[in-house]
Amino acid sequence: MAEVHVIGQLVGGSGFPDNTLFCKWGIHAGSAWKLLAGLSGGQTQVDSPVLGETSYWCHPIDVHFATKGIQGWPKIHVQVWHQDTFGRQELYAYGFVHVPTSPGHHVVQCVTWQPVGSFREQVLQQIIGGGPQLRNPNVIYNGSDRYRLQTVARGTVHLELNIILRNFEKFGVEL
Numbered sequence: 001m002a003e004v005h006v007i008g009q010l011v012g013g014s015g016f017p018d019n020t021l022f023c024k025w026g027i028h029a030g031s032a033w034k035l036l037a038g039l040s041g042g043q044t045q046v047d048s049p050v051l052g053e054t055s056y057w058c059h060p061i062d063v064h065f066a067t068k069g070i071q072g073w074p075k076i077h078v079q080v081w082h083q084d085t086f087g088r089q090e091l092y093a094y095g096f097v098h099v100p101t102s103p104g105h106h107v108v109q110c111v112t113w114q115p116v117g118s119f120r121e122q123v124l125q126q127i128i129g130g131g132p133q134l135r136n137p138n139v140i141y142n143g144s145d146r147y148r149l150q151t152v153a154r155g156t157v158h159l160e161l162n163i164i165l166r167n168f169e170k171f172g173v174e175l
Helices: 119-128
Strands: 002-014 021-028 033-037 041-043 055-067 075-083 089-098 104-115 151-166
Touching: 002 021, 021 055, 075 104, 075 151, 089 151
Parallel strands: none
Antiparallel strands: 002 055, 002 151, 021 041, 021 075, 033 055, 075 089, 089 104, 104 151
């Protein structure tokens, strides 16, 4: 079977309303893909930078997949959370990117978005915090229902990924 190694890191996030952030992430691949090694998800630590607007996580990603075809190519999905001084957590944004299909080093920017609620929910969000969250997180990377959402752009999650492809030609898998 053809193999894909993804080795890299979630560098950090910038452009969010506050910079005391952490990130929950996962990798989703289609049914023809098998995870051979590594974790398919995780969570970074909270970074509260004193200077600048970028929160740095430098969280490692190291996964190894085997596949019979390119359908269902892996996607990295993220949820960016804010933690206040009392330890309360508020979801700031969702986002996803496709894992690059070419071997080598890639600097990837994941633009994020947040669902927008009704006018009443927006007023409550300003007064008591919180905000609308997705009932089904699969909507993040599955475009079939995402078009129905009303969203607002948020910040950007920065990733550095190194891609290694193996045995694609040997098993007749074409990119």
